Structure formats: C-alpha cells, structure tokens
Amino acid sequence: MGITDFFSDVWETFSHPSADADAPPVQGGSSTQSPASGTDEESAAEAEVNKKDATKGGDSSEQGHKPQGSMKGDDDEPEEDEEEEEEPDPKEKLEKECADSSECHGPKHHYDECAQRVTGQIESDGKAKEDCVEEFFHLAHCASQCAAPKLFAQLK
Structure with missing residues (x-):
C-alpha cells in the first residue's frame, strides 16, 4: 500500500459518512394510556398522588425537605447574600x-439611526430586514476604549 492509497482511503472514510450516522435515534413506542411528555397533562395515577400530597397538610409553600445532621449553615443564623x-x-x-x-x-448616532430604521421596519412590515449588530459593536468598542483608562485609574 502506497502513500497515495493511504490518503485516498482516508479521504473516502471522512468524505462519505456511513448511512447510520444521520439516522434519528430510535424512540420507544408511544402509549395512549399516559400523556405526552412535555405537556402539563397528568395521568390518573399522578392526579391521585397529587391530591394525597395536597391533603397531607403542612406547609405547601416549602418544597422538598431539609436534611438532618450537622451541615454548614444549620446554625439558625440568616445567610448573608453576597x-x-x-x-x-x-x-x-x-x-x-x-x-x-x-x-x-x-457610533452612537449611527446606532440610534439604525435602531429607528429597524423599529420602523418592524412596525410597518412586521419584521426587520436588517439588524444593528455591527453598529452596536462599534458603539460598545468605543465606550470600552473610552472607559478603560478611567476605570484603571479608579482601581489603582
């Protein structure tokens, strides 16, 4: 096998993916007894369990449970928010x-003009034909370049 054959084999391997590479993952069968996943529907068994949980009493605003034992923050002191x-x-x-x-x-003038233009397009056509990303980045770059020396002077 020569170097040319080696490269042609490598080329064929990577240029022609196998047929099963693009196949969708195999899904399980669907059940008519339970609601579809991703919906707010609940099955009869779930509804029964939820009713039992609601009638148990206790504080319904607290979810889960507090583990017992000595853990950091169990001192009954309020935690400080950083x-x-x-x-x-x-x-x-x-x-x-x-x-x-x-x-x-x-840059601010160009960004403001673009924002007005895009807002007008959205109001008249329901969608914009352009965006103001480039103008925004020019403005952000200018503001960062202007603020950097002032910021470092404050931090010293």
Whole structure:
C-alpha cells in the first residue's frame, strides 16, 4: 500500500459518512394510556398522588425537605447574600457615560439611526430586514476604549 492509497482511503472514510450516522435515534413506542411528555397533562395515577400530597397538610409553600445532621449553615443564623454587599460595577457606569459623551458621538448616532430604521421596519412590515449588530459593536468598542483608562485609574 502506497502513500497515495493511504490518503485516498482516508479521504473516502471522512468524505462519505456511513448511512447510520444521520439516522434519528430510535424512540420507544408511544402509549395512549399516559400523556405526552412535555405537556402539563397528568395521568390518573399522578392526579391521585397529587391530591394525597395536597391533603397531607403542612406547609405547601416549602418544597422538598431539609436534611438532618450537622451541615454548614444549620446554625439558625440568616445567610448573608453576597449580592447585597457588593458595590455596583463602575465599569458599566463609565461605559454608559462614555457612550453618551462626545467621544463616541459618531457610533452612537449611527446606532440610534439604525435602531429607528429597524423599529420602523418592524412596525410597518412586521419584521426587520436588517439588524444593528455591527453598529452596536462599534458603539460598545468605543465606550470600552473610552472607559478603560478611567476605570484603571479608579482601581489603582
């Protein structure tokens, strides 16, 4: 077997996928006794179990159970949310200021014009013929370039 035969075999292997590669996965049979998956319907057995659970009493707003034993956070102390303690991100504020500044006036103007054009297309035709992704990225790039030195000066 020569090098040419080797490459032709490799080419045939990868250029012609096997017939079973595109076959859909085999599904089980469908049952007329139970509701279709992905629907909100419940079978008679599920309805009976749900009724029993509802009449058991107890707090229906609590789902699941609390495991017993010594675990972290079992001290009956309220947990502190880290989100409440965090300060707002100065990057977002600086980028918004830069986007509205004269430094990024050109990209912001182009983005606003595009947004008006697309909104008009949606209102008149029900769909837009274009999007403003390119204009948005130009504006975001300008705002990031403007905000970066200010942000690093604050962080020092």
